[in-house]
Amino acid sequence: MNDERYLTLLLDDAVAAVEVPPRERWLPRRTRRAGIGLGSAFGLVAAALALVIVGVFIGQQRESPVGTQPTASPLATATVAATPTPSAKAVETPVPANESEGWSLVRASIPQDVTVLRPRWLPERYAADSVVVEYAHNVGGWRYRVGYGTGNRTVLFALGSVNSARPNSTETLTMRGVSVTISTTSDWPAIQAIWDDVGGTYSIQSTDLTRDELIRIVESLQPVAGS
């Protein structure tokens, strides 16, 4: 076993059992006590964001109702239209965006010959979410990661290597014409799907998806078209 694999397994195992404090203790007490300070500011920002998201979501209902659309057909179907983005630029720091803008940003940041895969179906509990484009850049190969949800309700779509605890169970299924490995872990992620496609290794990692939901999401993936 080479050093990389040895250390990955060793560290995954060692930290997986470290219990993380309850969520209410994550933010500093000083900001929680700050009255109209930071916590309220975040609340106001979140409320404003929620209003924008609701508006965008209502608009999107006409063209792509996330959560209610039937399972999409495989890769051969038409690509998903993306809002054009003026210039290609790597995303180096997380960028919150509405769903369409987020995927457009990724598409604009990654060369056209590298496939960017966007889900066309998500469970209802993710339907109103904005996304966070965590990164979209070339660091040892083209990589991107887009996140939906937050905390204990999270699903991440990535191209390129990602972190994972050692799987407890693994199965391989053929979906969209490729071999997809689905595995569960006792830590992060609770469940994930990993496969190789045009552009590299793709993955979907989540804290709370069921196996059936994950499979349905994989089957719903469609390449995001360039502008």
Add this chain to the structure above:
Amino acid sequence: VKAETWEQVYETAFPRLYRGLIAIGARPTEAEDALHDAFLDALGKNGELQDLHRPDGWLFVVAARRWRRQRIRDRIFAPFGSAKDQCSEPSSDHVAVLAEIARLPLRQRQVLVSRYVLDLSQEETAELLGIARGTVAAATTQAAAKLRERLGNDR
């Protein structure tokens, strides 16, 4: 990086950052405090960190620095006995592994956590820790050799 972005990064990365700090030797309360400080530090920068490549890595480095400073203060001012009482004996495999990691030099611990807990690349680790990429590679090799020697190859 805006305040709301920092909050999202922080919430997403908190479990990994917390575990990373535990892996380099912090106690749970120390790790929490150090992360709180790092988060407040990030918010205080108010947009100064525009070109930050990996905000989660930045939070880790700042939190690790805060933890070390606090630990030094504790060693100076806290009675030796009370600190000793807080050290627990390894009680299971993972604790034993963490204990062995904690025996490595700080630089090696930081590199291991950056690479294998935070999932940073060699380049990102080198940039964040302010060291050469070759140093990252060397620290990784040395740490792996030491851990294999102490824990065995089959782990």
